[in-house]
Amino acid sequence: MKKIVITGATGLVGSRVVELLSDKFEFIPLASKDMDITNKDSVHSVLNGLSYDLVLHMAAYTNTKAENEEEKAYQINETGTQNILDVVNSAKKEFIYxxxxxxxxxxxxxxxxxxxxxxxxxxGASKYAGEKKIGTDGMIVRISYPYRSAFGPKKDIIRTLKTLLEAGKALTMVNDSLMVPTFIDDIAYGLEYLMNNYSREIFHLVGKDAMSPFALAQTIAKTFNLNGSLVGKTTYDEYFANKPKGPRYSDIRSEKNTFYAMHSFEEGLHIIKNQLNLL
Ligand SMILES: NC(=O)c1ccc[n+]([C@@H]2O[C@H](COP(=O)([O-])OP(=O)(O)OC[C@H]3O[C@@H](n4cnc5c(N)ncnc54)[C@H](OP(=O)(O)O)[C@@H]3O)[C@@H](O)[C@H]2O)c1
Incomplete structure (x- = not known):
């Protein structure tokens, strides 16, 4: 069985990858208490003390809106990535970022x-800085707006909106931008293939459809029988007038994923409904 060191194993995506694939790979899950990736010495001593085939590097600074924490973001996403890559490269092992x-x-x-x-x-810039450190020395897998049925420590955007609608709260959602929600179970199964068929390339593992945040919220309301009239509209310019901006038309697709059929958003939500015993 292939041995995988996974960083960020306590996170939203990483914990589900371990949950779903632990009968297919031998995982060595690492949290920040086990190895602070910004600490070069810690990374060297922990990784060099382990026997593994591949490092799946999921740990990151993930706050998309913290423009005032630039140094921390780069330390984790760029320097942290470099620290791991250095060790993996000298050990001639595989690396997925x-x-x-x-x-x-x-x-x-x-x-x-x-x-x-x-x-x-x-x-985005700090994650790209991490990508540039890798270059052609590893595989880069881009994901977008990951969601899953349950995870105590962190709410993804779908569970955030669902919880607000369940509480009868009115939402104001952007109607003129695009995003691609991705079912985390699909990310895990796509990664299963990529970990078994490693190559030093870039892949996108993303959902089947791009939609506006307004359409996303409407679909959540419809699927879970919640009140869609609570979902109001705004524009990208209005919504982000005084806030850090994300990419406006984030319509990310894959031209290379011929190995795993990602679900549409509606399909993903129906699987989640089933997982939550709501069907
Ligand atoms: N969530 C999204 O919307 C999204 C979208 C696109 C891409 N991604 C990417 O997907 C990956 C996983 O994201 P996620 O949402 O699952 O992350 P998350 O839930 O925010 O968890 C972050 C993980 O990184 C670890 N970590 C943070 N700083 C660390 C450090 N200095 N040393 C070691 N570990 C550290 C945390 O460990 P502790 O719990 O021990 O602190 C935690 O396991 C990231 O690379 C992220 O950039 C996420």
């Missing part, structure tokens, strides 16, 4: 594997 649609500016969609990144936020 999980990245994001936020490396693109969202001005000229769609974005495929060959599109040129041009981030507009600190988070």
């Amino acid at each position: 999980i990245s994001t649609d936020f490396v693109f500016d969202g001005e000229k969609p769609p974005y495929v594997e060959t599109s040129i990144p041009h981030p507009i936020s600190t988070y």
Whole structure:
């Protein structure tokens, strides 16, 4: 069985990957208490003390809106990535870096594997800095707006909106931008293939459809029999007038994923409904 060191194993995506694939791979899950990736000595001593075939590097600074924490974002996403890569390279092992649609500016969609990144936020720029450290020394897998049925420590955007609608709260959602929600179970199964068929390339593992946040919220309301009239509309310019911006038309697609059929958003939500015993 292939041995996988996974960083960020306590996170939203990483914990589900371990949950779903632990009968297929031998995982060595690492949290920040086990190895602070910004600490070069810690990374060297922990990784060099382990026997593994591949490092799946999911740990990251993930706050997309913290423009005032630039140094921390780069320390974790760029320096942390470099620290791990150095050790993995000298051990001649495989390395997969999980990245994001936020490396693109969202001005000229769609974005495929060959599109040129041009981030507009600190988070996006720090993740792109991590990508540049890797270059052709590893695999880069970009994901976008991951969601799953349950995870105590962190709410994804779908569970955030669902919880607000369940509480009868009115939402104001952007109607003139695009995003691609991705079912985390699909990310896990796509990664299963990529970990078994490693190559030093870029892949996008993203959902089947791009939609506006307004349409996303409406679909959640419809699927879970919640009150869709609570979902109001606004524009991208109005909503982000005084807030850090994300890419506007974040229509990320894959031209290379011929190995795992990602679900549509509606399909993903129906699977979640089933997982929550709501069907
Ligand atoms: N969530 C999204 O919307 C999204 C979208 C696109 C791409 N991604 C990418 O997907 C990956 C996983 O994201 P996620 O949402 O699952 O993350 P998350 O839930 O925010 O968890 C972050 C993980 O990183 C670890 N971490 C943070 N700083 C660390 C450090 N200095 N040393 C070691 N570990 C550290 C945390 O460990 P502790 O719990 O021990 O602190 C935690 O396991 C990331 O690379 C992210 O950039 C996420």
